[in-house]
Amino acid sequence: MPSKELYIGCPVQHARQYLGGKWQIAILWHLKMQCSRFVELRDVLPGISEKVLTQELRFFESSGIVKKEVFNCSPQKVEYSLTPKGLTLIPVIKSIIQWGYSNLQEEKVTRSMTSTPVDVIDELEGMR
């Protein structure tokens, strides 16, 4: 996404560049855990295409969020890691994930309380 233009003056849109994409948070969160190779990231993010992974990593690298280290060997080996700047995003990402997780938990509870049709409840009561 090198063509993404910086929307000057708006912190929200600025942050959204790094956090708004479908795979961005997951990529960065995994890099927080450990420096990773392309193939590792690809395999730990089920469903991501190599195209998109490449795009995002390139964007992050050009933005100074991620560092790419190229090794001179074969098969080729590249490692990606968070820069100090990238690390500043982790508390934000953690906040987002925590909210997502707890909200999912609440929905599960709410769903299990409301998803039982009345006739099923009557059946269960009829069995006692």
Add this chain to the structure above:
Amino acid sequence: MPSKELYIGCPVQHARQYLGGKWQIAILWHLKMQCSRFVELRDVLPGISEKVLTQELRFFESSGIVKKEVFNCSPQKVEYSLTPKGLTLIPVIKSIIQWGYSNLQEEKVTRSMTSTPVDVIDELEGMR
């Protein structure tokens, strides 16, 4: 966006439903400040279309994030406010905005430090 499907099992994608859209954060952030009418939101968010504002508010309402109160008067009056559940998103949003703001500030500093061509610096030094 009532057709948005919940990606079960992934807190990231779940949170992204409410935070990933272009206007979502700004809408919610403004509602944190005060309960607002449709027209107020429209005017405080320069550039947003009524269509998109309507969509987002409807999605938030159906998700339990926002409460819509309809008044029986003319012109018609509707007020939107955050629910307790919606309020749980504010610390997250604040975190995002703060990061965006500080990162923008850093870019401004970095830009002013690197955007002066060497020949201009030489000129300035030549004037001393």
Add this chain to the structure above:
DNA sequence: ATTTGTTCTTACCTAAAGGTAAGCTAATTA
């Protein structure tokens, strides 16, 4: 020679998000 593994690149396509413009409803005002 072929296969393998890694890291992309490219062409093409689909889906989703957002935008523009016009229109609707209902009461009130000019």
Add this chain to the structure above:
DNA sequence: TAATTAGCTTACCTTTAGGTAAGAACAAAT
């Protein structure tokens, strides 16, 4: 009567994001 206001709704279109599949480069292994 026409205009105004608020809060949408609808049709159509453009842009953006993501996806599929094939291909490329390079060395090493079979």
